Amino acid sequence: MSNKQKVVDLLKSIETGATEPVGFINPNKYIQHNLAVADGLAGFGALLQQLPPKSAKVNTVRVFEDGNFVFAHTDYNFFGAKTGFDIFRFEDGKIVEHWDNLQETASPNPSGHTMIDGATQAVDLDKTATNKELVKNFVDDILVNGRMEKLAGYFNGDNYIQHNPLIPDQLSGLGKALGEWAKQGITMKYDQIHKVLGDGNFVLVVSEGHLAGKHNSFYDLFRVENGKIAEHWDVIEQIPAKEQWKNSNGKFGF
Structure with a gap:
């Protein structure tokens, strides 16, 4: 069984209660970076026990692989509707580390796109x-360093499909939305890129920064077409104060 299938099955087991996929986790070495969950396999088990019976729904829409890492994009319903990215690190065919970012699922954006619809299959694997280099440079130039004079060079004209629930399609839509936020005093600042994972034309960037003054984790998934950024999905999660953490591994730690 592929590592990608193991991840799909493990996530689905949150819904079905199947016990076999838990065997894909190395019980002696499972490092948890979801700060609301205790460390190790016991922490994962405790989370599942908190769920009301048959309340969870899990639909993994995208799953990609980059070396020892598998990253998945999932439509969840546990403790409410959420959209999430999960990253799993494998050693010798077993899961040894997990990161995620979760956000309450929002209504479709002004262009009618949801947080999870759109293209799903990786192409251009070569x-x-x-x-990965293109997308990393984009995030570094534009979102970390604010070099807006470089923005247009990353896109094919105004063509840009957007899945952020607050922003419409097209590059001009992004610019307009950011301008409106600035007028309202809402600032978005990426401080640091922690990880870049890619599979063909899909690239996931994990970053840390601030939105409206609050400390956040940003997971941004981009689809690249003909050397330009063509589509974008994201999940933004506020990082809790350290005294609220249920493990000491930190949100990132790649």
């Missing part, structure tokens, strides 16, 4: 490294 261009993974090139696409």
Whole structure:
């Protein structure tokens, strides 16, 4: 069984209660970075026990692989509707580490896109490294350093499909939304990129920063087409104060 299938089955087991996929986790070495969950396999088990019976729904829409990492994009309903990214690190075919970012699922954005619809299959597998470099440079130039004069160079004209629930399609839509936020005093600042994972034309960037003054984790998934950014999904989660953490591994720690 592929590592991607193991991840899909493990996530689905949150809904079905199947016990076999838990065997994909190394019980002696499972490092948890979801700060609301205690460390190790016991912490994962305790989380599942908190769920009301048959209340969870899990639909993994995208799953990709980059070396020892598998990253998935999932439509969840546990403790309410959520959209999430999960990253799993494998050693010798077993899961040894997990990161995620979760956000309450919002209504479709002004262009009618949901947080999870759109293209799902990776292509251009021979261009993974090139696409990772392109997207990393975009996040570093635009979101970390604010070099807005470089913005247009990353896109094919105004063509840009957007899944952020607050922002419409097209590059001009992004610019307009950011301008409106600025007028309202809402600032978005990416401080640091922690991880870049890619599979063909899909690239996930994990970053840390601030939105409206609050400390957040940003997971941004981009689809690249002909060397330009064509589509974007994201999940933004506020990082709790350290005294609220249920493990000491930190949100990132790649």
